Structure formats: structure tokens, C-alpha cells
Amino acid sequence: MIRLALKGVRRSFGPVEVLHGVDLELHEGEVHALIGENGAGKSTTMKILSGYLNPTVGEVLVDGKPVTFGASSEAEDAGIIMIHQEFNLASQLTVEQNIFLGREKRKGMFLDHKTMREETLALLKRLHCKARPDAKVRDISVPDRQMVEIAKALSRNARVLIMDEPTAVLTDRETEVLFEQVERLKAEGVAILYTSHKLGEVRRLADRITVLRDGTQVHSATRGMTEDQMATAMVGRDVSDLYPPKLPCGDQVVLEADVTVPGHVKAAKLTLRKGEVLGLAGLVGAGRTELMEGIAGLRDRTGTVRVNGTEIRANDPKAAMAAGLAYLTEDRKECGLLLNFPLRENLTLLALEKFSKGLIDRKAEDAALTQAIKEFDIRVPHRKVRAGNLSGGNQQKLLLAKTMLANPKIVVIDEPTRGIDIGTKQQIYQFIQKLAAEGLSVVVISSELPEVIGLCDRVIVMHAGHVAGEVSGTDVNEQTIVRLAMGLEEAA
Amino acid sequence: MKNINLHAIGPVAALVVLILVGVGLNENFLSYANITNVLARSAFIGIIAVGMTFVITAGGLDLSVGSMAAFVAGVMIIAMNYLVPTMGAGFSTVLVGMLVALATGLFGGAVNGLLITRARIEAFIVTLGTMGIYRSLITWLADGGTLSLDSGVREAYRPVYYDGILGITWPIIVFAVVAILGEIAMRHTAFGRHCAAIGSNEQVARYSAVDVIRVKTLTYVLLGILVGVATIMYVPRLGSASASTGVLWELEAIASVIIGGTMLKGGFGRVWGTVVGVLILGLIGNLLNLTDLVSPYLNGAIQGIIIILAVVLQREGKAER
Numbered sequence: 001m002i003r004l005a006l007k008g009v010r011r012s013f014g015p016v017e018v019l020h021g022v023d024l025e026l027h028e029g030e031v032h033a034l035i036g037e038n039g040a041g042k043s044t045t046m047k048i049l050s051g052y053l054n055p056t057v058g059e060v061l062v063d064g065k066p067v068t069f070g071a072s073s074e075a076e077d078a079g080i081i082m083i084h085q086e087f088n089l090a091s092q093l094t095v096e097q098n099i100f101l102g103r104e105k106r107k108g109m110f111l112d113h114k115t116m117r118e119e120t121l122a123l124l125k126r127l128h129c130k131a132r133p134d135a136k137v138r139d140i141s142v143p144d145r146q147m148v149e150i151a152k153a154l155s156r157n158a159r160v161l162i163m164d165e166p167t168a169v170l171t172d173r174e175t176e177v178l179f180e181q182v183e184r185l186k187a188e189g190v191a192i193l194y195t196s197h198k199l200g201e202v203r204r205l206a207d208r209i210t211v212l213r214d215g216t217q218v219h220s221a222t223r224g225m226t227e228d229q230m231a232t233a234m235v236g237r238d239v240s241d242l243y244p245p246k247l248p249c250g251d252q253v254v255l256e257a258d259v260t261v262p263g264h265v266k267a268a269k270l271t272l273r274k275g276e277v278l279g280l281a282g283l284v285g286a287g288r289t290e291l292m293e294g295i296a297g298l299r300d301r302t303g304t305v306r307v308n309g310t311e312i313r314a315n316d317p318k319a320a321m322a323a324g325l326a327y328l329t330e331d332r333k334e335c336g337l338l339l340n341f342p343l344r345e346n347l348t349l350l351a352l353e354k355f356s357k358g359l360i361d362r363k364a365e366d367a368a369l370t371q372a373i374k375e376f377d378i379r380v381p382h383r384k385v386r387a388g389n390l391s392g393g394n395q396q397k398l399l400l401a402k403t404m405l406a407n408p409k410i411v412v413i414d415e416p417t418r419g420i421d422i423g424t425k426q427q428i429y430q431f432i433q434k435l436a437a438e439g440l441s442v443v444v445i446s447s448e449l450p451e452v453i454g455l456c457d458r459v460i461v462m463h464a465g466h467v468a469g470e471v472s473g474t475d476v477n478e479q480t481i482v483r484l485a486m487g488l489e490e491a492a
Numbered sequence: 493m494k495n496i497n498l499h500a501i502g503p504v505a506a507l508v509v510l511i512l513v514g515v516g517l518n519e520n521f522l523s524y525a526n527i528t529n530v531l532a533r534s535a536f537i538g539i540i541a542v543g544m545t546f547v548i549t550a551g552g553l554d555l556s557v558g559s560m561a562a563f564v565a566g567v568m569i570i571a572m573n574y575l576v577p578t579m580g581a582g583f584s585t586v587l588v589g590m591l592v593a594l595a596t597g598l599f600g601g602a603v604n605g606l607l608i609t610r611a612r613i614e615a616f617i618v619t620l621g622t623m624g625i626y627r628s629l630i631t632w633l634a635d636g637g638t639l640s641l642d643s644g645v646r647e648a649y650r651p652v653y654y655d656g657i658l659g660i661t662w663p664i665i666v667f668a669v670v671a672i673l674g675e676i677a678m679r680h681t682a683f684g685r686h687c688a689a690i691g692s693n694e695q696v697a698r699y700s701a702v703d704v705i706r707v708k709t710l711t712y713v714l715l716g717i718l719v720g721v722a723t724i725m726y727v728p729r730l731g732s733a734s735a736s737t738g739v740l741w742e743l744e745a746i747a748s749v750i751i752g753g754t755m756l757k758g759g760f761g762r763v764w765g766t767v768v769g770v771l772i773l774g775l776i777g778n779l780l781n782l783t784d785l786v787s788p789y790l791n792g793a794i795q796g797i798i799i800i801l802a803v804v805l806q807r808e809g810k811a812e813r
Contacts, residue, residue, distance in 0.1 A: 358681070
């Protein structure tokens with residue numbers, strides 16, 4: 001029996017359509033896996049299923065009847081509950097308080113502690129979870145938190161459970177425990193939507209598989225897809241001429257790193273040559289950002305980093321900067337720009353020493369802004385505008401301008417085109433190529449494979465905190481990279 | 493745009509209104525004697541408030557400054573009294589006392605700053621703790637009573653509060669110099685820019701190679717030194733220190749900063765605004781003393797209303813932008 005379904009669902013944000021017609025059915029007692037690359041539309045689909053978003057076109061059907069959810073709470077009332085990747089739990093409250101949060105049982109004016117405790121114990125027992133009802137959520141393990149989320153969902157009589165990469169934060173053993181629970185829920189007739197980048201899990205667990213690519217449903221099948229078939233379905237698109245031609249690079253090594261970032265990256269080796277554009281690929285959470293932040297001194301690390309043969313101290317972003325190594329963050333809003341500051345202050349913050357001989361030379365700052373606006377084609381209504389009011393593309397250009405003002409020799413760009421329209425993307429690609437042509441070295445961290453393939457001659461692929469392999473020349477293709485990123489094979 | 497202007501000129505407009513009301517109520521309000529009196533009394537809080545502007549702009553807070561001032565005054569007095577037998581009761585003793593005051597202030601600020609940045613304890617907690625510690629230490633040093641400066645030294649020290657140049661007393665001059673230097677540091681140096689950047693978003697500052705720990709610590713050290721400076725100007729006034737010295741100075745300083753338009757959560761600060769805030773609070777107290785319209789006992793209530801009003805006005809300006 002079909003519990004929840006999407007029929008011809010399209011969704012636009014502003015003028016941009018991100019889902020181009022998705023049909024999906026969640027059957028009672030079945031696990032339906034939704035897979036696709038980052039940005040393929042998985043999150044949007046899940047949000048529509050769980051009532052956080054409404055489709056622009058198309059229908060959501062609950063038990064065969066079309067519905068429109070005003071809010072996720074209405075979906076919850078219909079028994080459709082989403083478990084977010086970052087849990088929605090209040091860490092200072094106890095397991096029991098979390099399970100009944102917002103729906104506390106009452107006896108007259110007062111809370112009915114006895115009933116809530118009994119129900120909590122029953123739920124935890126049903127899930128074989130050993131967490132104590134009076135333990136604070138912050139004190140219990142990550143898989144236990146997942147169980148608490150599930151218990152919370154069950155206490156709301158979940159009939160449909162939407163799980164967003166539930167195993168991303170779990171170890172193998174914890175994953176096994178989770179799978180047992182998923183099987184149990186299935187047996188109880190709950191319909192489950194499951195997303196994961198781990199294709200092995202999907203093959204094992206899923207009764208149905210839907211593959212999304214660029215917002216389009218490219219494949220739907222019942223059981224029986226191999227992991228390779230899944231990977232092929234997820235990628236397999238041709239790269240257009242969005243990218244400038246690749247240039248040959250020299251032999252001179254400018255960066256050598258052999259770095260461990262505690263908790264994220266284990267003994268990752270990396271070299272970079274003058275004039276090279278090196279790709280750093282892998283899944284979200286594989287440790288790419290952490291590795292480069294470690295190298296740039298922004299994150300605790302052990303091991304060695306050499307720029308032009310000179311060793312760079314750990315935990316000292318200034319020293320890395322002084323050696324000519326600049327890191328452009330993927331998180332423009334939280335780490336890159338001061339959103340409530342105007343352009344000028346943002347532009348010069350990194351290279352402020354250049355403008356300050358005791359007092360800051362405001363004329364020089366203004367001149368730099370004029371030049372940056374021209375050189376990087378930053379489109380602004382007026383010069384006093386705050387960085388937070390710029391579009392994503394213009395923010396990225398401002399961030400690029402800010403970084404280049406410090407005259408780096410090595411530029412690490414993390415997700416250079418995240419959330420940016422195609423026109424600006426192309427400008428940024430051309431800019432990256434220009435940097436390489438001028439003899440700078442660039443590392444591009446990207447979750448978008450076409451970008452890595454289009455820009456880079458050599459790609460290092462990370463998987464689960466280590467370097468899974470390095471590919472160059474004709475091996476720089478989606479198949480090879482995806483296989484490495486998924487951990488399907490080691491070093492090509 | 494209209495609201496941004498309101499935000500900028502709000503405190504000045506309030507000051508102007510206050511002065512007009514003052515003149516209307518009492519013709520002596522704008523007299524030379526009254527104005528210098530208000531300024532001299534405001535100078536101590538003012539000097540501290542300039543330092544507080546940097547701390548708050550960088551996203552911090554310091555509740556300990558009032559107690560710290562009392563403690564610095566106590567240490568300074570003890571040091572000078574101790575030196576009288578060997579160095580005599582001349583101005584050289586006073587100079588040493590001043591250095592002791594600056595060093596004690598610097599030390600106190602460094603303790604606050606390092607506990608906040610290195611030990612990563614919240615500024616509110618750290619300075620609430622040191623506030624209690626300094627207040628208790630001065631009470632203990634004075635043995636529950638009053639620490640009095642040797643009368644000879646007091647005589648040598650007296651001119652620092654009561655004399656000046658061209659009829660303007662030293663506290664006012666020092667306040668003005670501190671304010672001008674502070675304004676320049678805030679608006680025209682990398683240090684000031686870094687303070688605002690850290691208060692606005694510490695992560696962004698860190699990713700922009702700003703030495704966040706150093707800059708934040710420096711704001712507290714600077715404030716500590718300015719507490720020392722304020723104490724140096726304050727001690728000759730009464731020549732003593734006790735458990736009631738500097739009580740509530742921290743709140744007046746913080747209030748002045750906020751009235752002046754600096755954001756309590758950091759990210760934006762202006763020293764000239766703080767100066768206006770200090771003057772507003774000083775003039776209100778003075779006005780209530782000069783007129784019998786409202787009881788001077790209601791001074792605190794009126795100051796409270798002004799603080800809340802100032803913040804409400806700022807918020808409206810922001811919401812409509």
C-alpha cells in the first residue's frame with residue numbers, strides 16, 4: 001500500500017527550477033532509497049515529502065489523497081516525520097524530555113511524569129536502545145541520539161519516516177545497529193525513505209531506488225541495482241564547454257604536505273606544482289575542507305607543511321598567509337565575509353597591513369575597491385552596500401578579490417561555485433585558469449565532479465578521512481573519481 | 493537612509509535637547525563653573541568608557557572596572573604611603589604611584605583578557621568574578637574602613653585633579669586626549685578595524701588571518717590601563733580609597749557606551765558616541781541637582797529610561813534598513 005507519493009513534482013526557487021518532475025512512491029513496510037550527487041535535488045525532495053516545502057507544480061499524496069501541508073507539523077500530524085542529519089534534539093534536556101518535547105503529557109496543570117516515563121521506557125525497549133530516559137542528550141552517544149530521534153518519531157505514531165543520511169555520522173558497528181532497527185520498523189509496516197552516499201548500504205537495505213541527477217529523476221527501480229549501476233546513473237552527463245582549456249604546469253613543487261587533522265584526516269599526503277590547478281574531490285564529510293584548513297593553519301593539525309621548501313607552523317593562519325598560502329572558505333556567510341560590513345572593510349580585512357602604516361590609508365582602500373569591482377566584475381548597486389546584501393556570486397567575487405589582495409602564491413578555493421548561477425560560474429572558472437597561467441598554484445575543493453574534471457589536470461580523491469587515490473590525465477573522469485570517492489576501490 | 497542618520501545623530505540630538513532643557517530650567521546650567529564641574533566629574537567614567545568601547549565592539553564585556561578602579565586606588569595609596577619615609581612626600585612619590593596604578597590596571601586587564609581568550613571562559617563570568625575579587629581585596633586592604641593618602645603626598649598630588657591649563661582641569665584634558673586618541677584608534681587603525689571585525693563575526697576574522705586572541709586580550713589590557721589612568725585622576729580628589737570607591741562605575745561606563753550607539757553584541761563601535769553618552773549621563777545627574785522639578789533620588793531611574801530608549805531607537809533604525 002502506498003503511504004506517501006509525489007506525482008510530477010516540480011519546485012522552483014525564484015526563477016530557478018531545481019526539481020524537474022519527480023514521481024516517487026513510499027510503500028508500507030518498504031525502504032525506498034533516494035540517491036544522487038550533492039545538489040541533485042535530494043534535500044528539496046525530502047523537504048517536500050516532509051512538509052517543509054510545497055511543490056511549485058505537482059501533487060503530494062497521502063494514502064492516495066492529495067494534500068497540501070502548511071507546515072512540517074501538519075505532515076507530522078499525518079504521521080510523516082523527517083529525521084534530520086543534524087539532529088533536532090535539545091542537548092541540555094533529557095531523553096524523555098526530548099521525546100515528549102512540545103507534546104508533554106499532562107495531568108491537570110502538571111506534567112504526568114509517570115506516564116511519560118513508562119512510554120519512554122517502552123519506546124526505548126522497542127528500539128533496543130540502552131540510553132536511560134533521564135540521561136541528558138548531550139551525554140549519550142551519537143547512535144543513541146539517532147534512536148532517540150526515532151523514538152520521538154514513533155511516539156508521534158510515525159507511519160512514514162524520512163531519514164537524511166542517517167549513517168553519515170555512524171561507525172560500521174553503529175550502522176549495523178541502525179539497520180536492525182530499520183528492518184524492525186519495516187516489519188512493523190513503516191514506510192521509510194532513506195538517503196545515503198554509501199551505495200553499499202543502499203544495495204543492502206533498499207527495496208526501491210530512485211536516482212536523481214540535476215533535479216531530474218533518471219532512474220527508478222526495485223531491488224537489484226549494482227553499486228556500479230547506481231554510480232553510473234548518478235553521474236553520466238557530458239561536460240559542456242563551461243571550462244577554459246587546461247594549461248600545462250611546471251615541475252617546480254610549491255607545496256608539500258603530509259598532514260593529520262585529528263578527528264578528520266589521517267596522514268594525507270599532497271603536493272602542488274607551480275601553475276597547477278589541483279582538484280580535491282570526495283564526498284561531503286570526507287575531510288577535504290578539514291585537510292586544507294589544517295594546512296592553512298585554521299585547524300589543529302600534526303605533520304608537516306612546506307611551502308617552497310620552508311616549513312609552516314601549525315595553527316598559525318598568519319604564518320601560512322605570510323608564506324603565500326591563502327584559503328578561500330566554502331562558508332562565505334559564516335567564515336568569509338562580514339555581512340553587516342560594507343565592501344571596503346571586507347575587501348581589505350585580510351591584507352589590512354598593506355593599507356596601514358600606523359593609520360589606515362582610506363584613499364588607498366577606496367582605490368583598491370574601485371579596482372576590485374572592475375577586475376572581478378563585482379556588480380553592486382553602490383559602493384556603500386553591505387556584503388550581506390550582495391548575491392552569492394558577487395559575494396564570491398568579493399571574497400576572491402579580498403584573497404587576491406594579499407598576493408598569495410597558492411590559493412585554495414573551497415567549493416568555488418556553490419550556490420552560484422552558471423554565468424558567474426564560468427567567470428570564476430576563467431579566473432582560476434588565469435591565476436594558473438600567471439604562475440600561481442590553485443587547489444580546487446569541489447563536490448561538483450564536472451567542475452573538478454573540467455578544471456583540473458590532476459585530482460586527489462578523499463574518502464572517509466584519507467586519500468583514496470590520485471588520478472591524472474585521462475583517468476580524470478567521473479567513473480574513476482566516483483568509485484574512489486565512494487570507497488569502492490583504492491588508489492588507481 | 494533616514495534611519496541610519498537617526499542612528500548616527502540620535503545621541504547628539506538627545507544631548508542638544510538635554511542642554512536646551514537645562515538652560516530653560518536653570519540659567520546657571522551653561523555657566524563655565526557648572527560645565528567644568530560636570531566634565532571633571534564625568535572624566536573618570538569617561539576615560540574608562542572609552543576603553544569599554546573597544547571591549548564591547550570586539551564582542552566582549554567587562555564588569556570589573558569599578559572594583560578594579562577601587563583596587564588600583566588602594567594599591568596606589570599603599571605604595572605611595574610606603575614610599576614616603578624613603579622618597580619623601582614630593583611629586584616623585586606621586587609619579588611612582590602613577591606608574592604603580594598603570595601597572596596594576598594593566599595587570600588586572602591582562603588577567604581578565606587572558607582568562608577570557610586563553611581559558612575560553614565567558615567575559616561576563618570572568619569579569620563578574622574579578623569584580624567580586626577586587627571589591628573584596630580593597631575592603632580587606634582598607635580593613636573595612638578607608639585607606640588615606642599621606643597628607644604630605646596629598647598636597648603634592650592635589651594639583652593633578654584641581655589644576656590645569658587655561659582654566660581647564662587636568663581630568664578634563666586627559667579625558668579629551670584619551671577620547672581623541674580612542675576615536676582615531678577605532679576608526680583609523682588596523683586595531684580598531686580588527687575589533688569591529690571580531691565583534692561582528694569572530695570566525696570571519698580568524699579566516700582573515702586576524703590574530704583574534706591577541707586583539708581581544710589587548711582590548712581588556714587597554715581598558716585596564718585606562719582604569720589606571722582614571723584612578724590616577726580620581727585619587728587626588730579625595731585622597732582616599734574605600735570599599736565604596738568606584739561602586740557602579742562599570743554600569744555607568746557600559747551605559748555610556750550603549751547610549752553612544754555602540755552595539756552591545758559587538759561589531760560596531762564609536763568612541764565619539766561614547767563621549768556623548770558620558771556627557772548625557774553626567775548632565776542628567778547635574779540637572780536633577782540644579783532643579784527641584786524631579787528629586788535627585790530619581791537620577792538612576794531617568795538614566796535607566798535613557799539607556800532603554802537609546803537601545804530601542806537603535807533597533808528600530810536597524811529593522812527598517
